[in-house]
Amino acid sequence: MSAPSRPPVLGLTGGIGSGKSAAANRFAELGVCVVDTDVVAHQLTAPGGAAIAALREAFGAAMINAEGALDRAAMRRLVFADSDARSTLEGILHPLIRARCEALLDAASTPYAVLVVPLLVEHPYWLQRCDRVLLIDCPEAVQIERVMSRSGISREEVQAIVRAQASREARRAIAHEIIDNGGDFDSLRAQVDSLHARCLSAAATWSGSLPSPSVQPAPVPGVQ
Numbered sequence: 001m002s003a004p005s006r007p008p009v010l011g012l013t014g015g016i017g018s019g020k021s022a023a024a025n026r027f028a029e030l031g032v033c034v035v036d037t038d039v040v041a042h043q044l045t046a047p048g049g050a051a052i053a054a055l056r057e058a059f060g061a062a063m064i065n066a067e068g069a070l071d072r073a074a075m076r077r078l079v080f081a082d083s084d085a086r087s088t089l090e091g092i093l094h095p096l097i098r099a100r101c102e103a104l105l106d107a108a109s110t111p112y113a114v115l116v117v118p119l120l121v122e123h124p125y126w127l128q129r130c131d132r133v134l135l136i137d138c139p140e141a142v143q144i145e146r147v148m149s150r151s152g153i154s155r156e157e158v159q160a161i162v163r164a165q166a167s168r169e170a171r172r173a174i175a176h177e178i179i180d181n182g183g184d185f186d187s188l189r190a191q192v193d194s195l196h197a198r199c200l201s202a203a204a205t206w207s208g209s210l211p212s213p214s215v216q217p218a219p220v221p222g223v224q
Contacts, residue, residue, distance in 0.1 A: 006105055007033070008112045008203040011130030013120035013171060016161050017143035017150075018136045019181035019188055024116045026192040033108035036116035037126070040100045041093060045070035054092045059085070080160065098125065105129075112203035121166035121174060131206040134195065135175035137168065138182040 012027075014020045021036075028034045044051040047068035056064050063078075065071045079086035105113055117126045120133065127133075140162060147158045172178065179191045 007108050008131040008206045010114050011133045012114050012116045014136035015143055015165055017146040018138050020136050023136050023192055027114045030196050033110040033113040035101050035104045040097050044096050058088050112199050121170045132176045133174050134177040135171050136179050136181050
């Protein structure tokens with residue numbers, strides 16, 4: 001007997017502070033299988049995570065905090081300043097993230113699945129896995145204020161992260177669906193609910209043909 005086929009995949013992306021997590025959480029509340037590459041990356045780099053031993057060997061004990069997890073703030077500073085370090089980190093994390101996410105998608109049994117990839121433009125592997133792309137979009141000024149408020153980091157640090165990510169224009173160029181999250185949660189929720197209703201009836205007809213994105217260096221999932 002052949003294995004059941006995977007459901008179609010809706011790729012969910014957006015810049016830092018755009019509201020990806022809030023949108024993903026609403027899809028999950030609606031009963032959709034949600035696979036989040038950042039969540040998986042955090043699990044891999046948590047105390048006892050599958051990536052910790054390799055990270056300790058590659059970067060030294062200074063990059064592992066007292067609880068035994070990756071020191072994400074220290075790693076973020078390192079990979080922004082050192083492209084070789086970023087490549088090493090990606091070489092450790094990306095295969096593990098891919099394997100875990102693929103396993104979760106294999107196990108999905110909902111009419112469609114949501115794959116959350118913050119850096120979808122920058123990583124063609126994930127873009128090619130998506131049948132449709134949803135962009136959670138908002139003005140850059142809103143992104144910056146949200147991240148400063150929730151993370152307590154400086155405006156300059158947030159601006160550096162935004163500049164390192166794909167532009168709004170590049171993300172809009174690959175999107176089949178765009179949700180405007182410049183407003184409040186009620187507006188976001190209503191837009192997700194509307195899209196979910198359409199996805200339930202149309203997912204079986206989705207095509208995987210997407211525009212070709214431009215690829216540029218970016219932060220690694222899990223250390224933002």
